[in-house]
Amino acid sequence: MSKKIGLKVLSRRALLRSAVSAGAAALAAPALAQSPIDSLINAPRRGSWDDQFDARGSRTAVGVVSNNPILGTEGPANIQQAIYTYQSIVSNGGWPEVRPSTRLQLGVADSSVQQLRQRLTISGDLDEGAGMSTAFDSYVDGAVKRFQARHGLPADGVLGEFTVKALNVPAQTRLMQLQTNLVRLQSMSGDLGQRYLMVNIPAMYIEAVENDRVALRTNAVVGRIDRPTHAINSKIYEVILNPYWTAPRSIVEKDIVPLMRKDPTYLTRNQIRLFDGRGQEVAPETVDWNAPKAPNLMFRQDPGKINAMASTKINFHNPNNEYLHDTPQQGLFNKLMRFESSGCMRVQNVRDMITWLLRDTPGWSRQEIERVISTRQNNPIKLAQEVPVYIVYITAWSAKDRVVQFRDDIYQKDGNQELALQTTTGIEQRQGALTESDLLPQ
Template identity: 35%
Template structure:
């Protein structure tokens, strides 16, 4: 009996030691298990060219890189059991040449030489021109192997992850998803000739990169011509020598499809100017006025800079957006509605003024409110309403507003408003009605910025080219259209019922199921669904701020 008891005690101690040892492993750990993706790592993918950890460590002893890059390289080879990624017994694989070309294309498109490496280029040439001889030089094979892998992780971190490390400092509050460069390299080194590895960027980035290449070529060919005229307005039928430069510029940018060397403002030029104006967010009149001339005279370097800044922003955007979502682009003053991954319609919007900027973030629209109260922010109470109240409370009556202490409506004449200078210990709201600042409906997607979409009684502003007039929230030119679209699958809320409620002044909430994702973004350059590149002015100065991060300006 004693022996059995002792054996049990001993077994318990052994188990305790095992558990304790397991629990103590709180140091550095692998982020992923070996052979992560069975579609990439199968027997046929392995090579008979090997390295080991001492080779990797020796390489880094004479090749300085950031710790994060070194960790990525070490992890990559540990997961492969230190088998070569870029070589087999037959020689260098197609992936090595593909990636080397990718580096060259990047240097060409972005005018960025940060990944150019003379040693890597020489070794690639040697390996390509003398495969058998190169394979016999073990140290050169290992050197090129590790140069390629290290360069890949440096390239991926910059090109796919972005240069600006903290977009929050740049007013960008849309969450970023971490990209798996290990899996990307797994896929890259496993391709056969002619296969394509999908880059971890969204389609908007790819479209903009194609346009960058076009604009780089224009730059290399001498850029865009300067347009000089002493006329304030050029219209159809005018004859002016400056129209030669206008036609050349619009031909280079794709707005003008014919080579016309006349000095006459033709019908074709009217259409080309209107196309250009549309891409710039100007009224498409087909006439060359001062704002149009200003945009025509932007140097090609200015446009390239805009493209690159917005490509940086697009690196922060999820690779795949939800199939159904709403997107508001602040500098464009436009709401885009996407269904099943396709844009189905757009709507003009008004956004925040420079002094009360609309925030950049993602939310989920969960409710439509018909006949809403407007709960007035304290900043507006302090800066706009309080000065009026010090002259008398008739301002509240004229604007259909009321004052609350807690949840109770109080008589504003019972308060000495002159005693307040900064904060006011009361809540203010505007009652539902046609004159309500939110109009007859608002669309809620909970967020910490207190921003939402809403109707407005001030309809005249939607025709302006510059539509930054609000206190931060987003005004819709046709809110009923959006409401009916969002409720299209809700049998209870058809157009007739919505209209019945809107005829009243009773606040009524309608829940959206499922919630609709809403992206509030800031792009001053993008490619639209027609394949045309658009540019807008830097409304909030965020391009300048971002340029300081990525260009050191």
């Protein structure tokens, strides 16, 4: 709309009260007079709303995501620019620690918000014009969400444990993290191909890249620290619809045998069948599950809804028996820390990905893919042209717009324990707690 319209500036209090009044009148429900909005307005710790409210402030996290690939041609130059910025921050004394005396979130007024404002201003998440008020207003809310998005945290605007830890990583440590990852990016700066897939282990997501732009980005579940996903440059050569799942020897020994000792029906319930070296099926009840060694048999799960790989397996050349696959446990993608597998990578929205992978393979439209999956019949598909896949370990990078991204050093490769604080907590909680849900989706 080209014509500018002058509007009378309303205070936050007047705006919210008018909204409540309008809603109450429209619904003819007097009970709305005691709505959560009224409670927020009247809260003694709500902050300086009248001076500091701007709805745009809470939307600044939107600009963190871009279609620039991590391994893009400009990746090394972008992270080098970030290094210059962080060198300047370090030379000027870094940023202050944030020590909240209460739970900081939208509407709170507390002296520690001033520390938070200073910290966010130095890192470029909060505009200097927002001032140094003690109010956690919408400007601070937007800056916190932006910071959280840059660090792979839920952008909820609340200073929880993980956000505070990320805020308090010293600027010098972040600078060293950027320098470490510059070397990693430089090693990947050659011709990666017109179309390729990238799995970034610390970021727990996958990029399908075409013509140096991200065509598809999706979440992934990757290997936990004691069973890590291996970094490798390879090529995807096959997609299998309705795959069989053959359990690796490590999972048989560490997981399946102990589960069978507890529950002799486990294999049958999960449609896992046993085969000897001649391809003859072996009944589970004939096996001594308490023997010192696991049986020298193949453990193979039939295709179907409960299959560990669900609808899809994506094979690439590698010596580690790792692959990408679907999963029946879609709830795992809602987790903050998705280091849950035994090395293979589970893919969210896998059907979008295989449609992209099979685009140049004749006869495999999205409609045909869906039809074959619905049959529950095993169907291997060789790609007409192999697609490069790069499984990388990048914990810091920067895009064209100079938005610097950081992730936890889950495998502790960056040389500083402080960079693994968040995920280390999650790992400690998981130790000794293996269940059936941990087992099947490798």
